[in-house]
Amino acid sequence: MYKNKFVGALYISPFIIGFVVFTAFPFLASLILSLTDAHLQDQLSDAHFIGLDNYGAMFRDATFRKSLSVTFLYVFLTVPLKLAFALLMAVLLNFRLRAIGLFRTVYYLPSILGGSVAVAVVWRFVFAGDGLINQLLHHLHLGGVNWLGEPSTAMFSLVLLRLWEFGSAMVVFLAGLKAIPSDLYEAADLDGASRIRQFFSITLPLLTPVIFFNFIMQIVQAFQEFNGPYIITGGGPMKSSYLLPLMIYEEAFKYFQLGYASALSWVLFLIIAVFTALAFWSQSKWVFYATENPNGESRGE
Amino acid sequence: MTKISVRLNDVTKSFGGHEVIKGVSLDVEHGELVVFVGPSGCGKSTLLRLIAGLDTPTTGALHIAGKDVTYAHPSKRGVAMVFQSYALYPHMTVEDNIGFALKIKGLAKSEIKAKVARAADILQLTPLLKRLPKALSGGQRQRVAIGRAIVREPDVFLFDEPLSNLDASLRGQMRVEIARLHASLGATSIYVTHDQVEAMTLASKIVVLNGGRIEQVGAPLDLYRNPANLFVAGFIGSPRMNILPVTLEAADGASATVATPQGTFSLPRTGVTAAQGENLSLGLRPEHLHLAQDDEPALTGQVLLVERLGGETFAYVAPDGFENQQLIVRLDGDHAVAPQDRVRLSFDPRRAHLFGEDGAALGRTEA
Numbered sequence: 001m002y003k004n005k006f007v008g009a010l011y012i013s014p015f016i017i018g019f020v021v022f023t024a025f026p027f028l029a030s031l032i033l034s035l036t037d038a039h040l041q042d043q044l045s046d047a048h049f050i051g052l053d054n055y056g057a058m059f060r061d062a063t064f065r066k067s068l069s070v071t072f073l074y075v076f077l078t079v080p081l082k083l084a085f086a087l088l089m090a091v092l093l094n095f096r097l098r099a100i101g102l103f104r105t106v107y108y109l110p111s112i113l114g115g116s117v118a119v120a121v122v123w124r125f126v127f128a129g130d131g132l133i134n135q136l137l138h139h140l141h142l143g144g145v146n147w148l149g150e151p152s153t154a155m156f157s158l159v160l161l162r163l164w165e166f167g168s169a170m171v172v173f174l175a176g177l178k179a180i181p182s183d184l185y186e187a188a189d190l191d192g193a194s195r196i197r198q199f200f201s202i203t204l205p206l207l208t209p210v211i212f213f214n215f216i217m218q219i220v221q222a223f224q225e226f227n228g229p230y231i232i233t234g235g236g237p238m239k240s241s242y243l244l245p246l247m248i249y250e251e252a253f254k255y256f257q258l259g260y261a262s263a264l265s266w267v268l269f270l271i272i273a274v275f276t277a278l279a280f281w282s283q284s285k286w287v288f289y290a291t292e293n294p295n296g297e298s299r300g301e
Numbered sequence: 302m303t304k305i306s307v308r309l310n311d312v313t314k315s316f317g318g319h320e321v322i323k324g325v326s327l328d329v330e331h332g333e334l335v336v337f338v339g340p341s342g343c344g345k346s347t348l349l350r351l352i353a354g355l356d357t358p359t360t361g362a363l364h365i366a367g368k369d370v371t372y373a374h375p376s377k378r379g380v381a382m383v384f385q386s387y388a389l390y391p392h393m394t395v396e397d398n399i400g401f402a403l404k405i406k407g408l409a410k411s412e413i414k415a416k417v418a419r420a421a422d423i424l425q426l427t428p429l430l431k432r433l434p435k436a437l438s439g440g441q442r443q444r445v446a447i448g449r450a451i452v453r454e455p456d457v458f459l460f461d462e463p464l465s466n467l468d469a470s471l472r473g474q475m476r477v478e479i480a481r482l483h484a485s486l487g488a489t490s491i492y493v494t495h496d497q498v499e500a501m502t503l504a505s506k507i508v509v510l511n512g513g514r515i516e517q518v519g520a521p522l523d524l525y526r527n528p529a530n531l532f533v534a535g536f537i538g539s540p541r542m543n544i545l546p547v548t549l550e551a552a553d554g555a556s557a558t559v560a561t562p563q564g565t566f567s568l569p570r571t572g573v574t575a576a577q578g579e580n581l582s583l584g585l586r587p588e589h590l591h592l593a594q595d596d597e598p599a600l601t602g603q604v605l606l607v608e609r610l611g612g613e614t615f616a617y618v619a620p621d622g623f624e625n626q627q628l629i630v631r632l633d634g635d636h637a638v639a640p641q642d643r644v645r646l647s648f649d650p651r652r653a654h655l656f657g658e659d660g661a662a663l664g665r666t667e668a
Contacts, residue, residue, distance in 0.1 A: 181386065183384050183388040184388055184390060186353075186355050186382075186384070187382070187384060187390075188390075189354075189355065189374070189375045189376065190353065190375045190380070190382050190402075191405055191453075192376030192402060192405045192406060193401075193405050197405065201401075206392060288391075288392040290391035290392065290435065
């Protein structure tokens with residue numbers, strides 16, 4: 001018995017060790033660091049406990065306020081747009097067409113490349129002053145746009161990159177669409193409901209658990225977006241795409257303010273936690289679970 | 302002249318080159334309850350879906366209430382369907398489920414409410430109107446599905462194996478309810494089932510389907526008494542008809558004599574056209590066999606198994622001289638027959654059935 005327990009612990013140890021070393025310890029360490037004035041170039045032992053000073057400093061920091069507002073703008077733009085776009089693509093790819101499997105694969109491909117550094121680099125070239133898009137506009141005699149040099153269009157290019165990665169949300173939507181029984185649509189056909197009516201009266205309500213799942217995932221991912229602003233815009237111009245993860249990175253590894261960066265991380269963590277909690281709290285109002293009620297049978301007749 | 306409600310004219314349906322419905326023509330009269338019955342894969346559900354408009358015939362035409370609806374949208378055919386799975390909208394209350402079609406139609410809220418209330422009253426669903434389908438029992442869900450059909454006041458009700466998801470006792474209860482409902486609404490109904498008991502008890506007309514073709518159409522008792530062929534004979538009646546291989550000894554226009562390993566039996570039968578010596582099938586229903594009196598001509602055999610159901614007893618008998626054949630005999634519930642008993646079984650020759658080599662019924666019994 002004892003030996004069995006030991007073998008079990010051995011099997012699970014890679015995860016436990018990994019979790020402790022790379023997740024739990026940094027998590028707690030960052031909390032402690034956020035209460036200090038730790039500096040990356042100094043010994044950790046030189047750091048002083050400064051209480052909540054880092055958190056207080058944040059609210060006097062105009063850069064933080066700018067970064068926060070840019071982050072919220074980015075999240076509020078990308079999450080609904082990406083969900084809507086992924087759902088639209090899933091609905092289109094749910095039609096029974098010839099070679100639909102090929103279409104599904106092709107549309108999923110961007111997500112495999114997705115938010116990788118390579119794609120972000122390509123994105124920078126596409127949106128550069130003499131990039132692909134401007135060349136195209138020149139051909140059409142429309143004049144170029146300084147995509148990455150203007151605050152509004154710089155954010156636009158980051159939002160577009162996020163939408164481009166719609167594949168994973170789309171695949172989850174597609175699975176959700178396939179799980180809706182076809183006889184509901186047949187019943188709706190007999191009831192005289194048009195395709196659009198069927199979408200809003202049947203598809204959308206029955207898809208709410210999947211929308212909820214995707215919503216949470218997208219909120220969490222959007223708040224953590226780093227590659228785009230780091231590689232494509234560098235947070236600029238005029239901090240117009242300076243998302244919070246980029247600020248955290250720069251505070252820690254450019255300005256070496258380890259304590260302040262840790263405090264920023266914790267604020268970001270709390271923001272994500274609050275949004276996730278709000279989503280869970282709201283789900284009783286809009287998410288419909290069609291699962292059987294275990295007591296349903298006994299309540300009958 | 303009776304009014305034709307549904308007319309199928311040489312309808313066929315193929316899926317990817319495989320013909321599932323092979324030329325079906327049928328008239329359903331107004332107010333009839335027609336039951337499509339047949340084994341799995343016989344095409345009965347496909348035929349119903351063609352009538353509903355959920356599938357389109359490959360060839361042929363379909364008329365409902367005098368109009369050609371072969372290619373009409375399901376909602377424009379004047380039909381309502383009750384699905385095997387009920388197909389209730391899981392996120393809508395009972396009230397919204399029943400009223401959905403009326404809402405789509407654009408009826409006033411008060412009118413919808415009144416119609417839903419009336420349907421709920423007929424189906425005893427009034428206390429459940431605010432519940433979601435997941436809070437209902439199977440029988441209640443089935444009634445909601447029927448309610449959804451009723452409010453549309455269709456020309457034709459279509460039922461696709463509506464009771465197959467219910468347990469046996471509830472099935473019996475719902476069967477009675479559907480029969481009562483049909484009697485009170487008087488609307489034309491087409492009902493698909495693989496259960497021949499449902500078919501016999503509900504139908505004013507049964508359509509027996511096999512392999513995408515109609516084997517026979519008729520009133521339940523007609524099919525039971527005069528099956529057109531071996532397939533119908535085997536399908537209608539429970540337990541199924543006993544079939545014994547025999548050969549024709551003689552047929553003289555008024556009677557046919559068949560030879561069996563246990564001697565000859567003479568059946569009063571006109572119009573038997575088979576040739577002498579032809580291999581035939583003798584059909585004997587379990588309820589038409591009885592233990593013979595001493596002087597009666599009889600088939601002898603040994604009891605293999607006895608099933609006692611209380612009100613009746615079924616004895617499985619191996620008849621002497623017939624290889625690998627078995628006769629099921631229905632006896633009184635308290636009959637003292639036991640396995641290994643030797644028995645003599647007699648039958649009323651007027652109620653015996655005779656089928657030719659091709660399976661078609663041979664001759665007619667004089668009434």
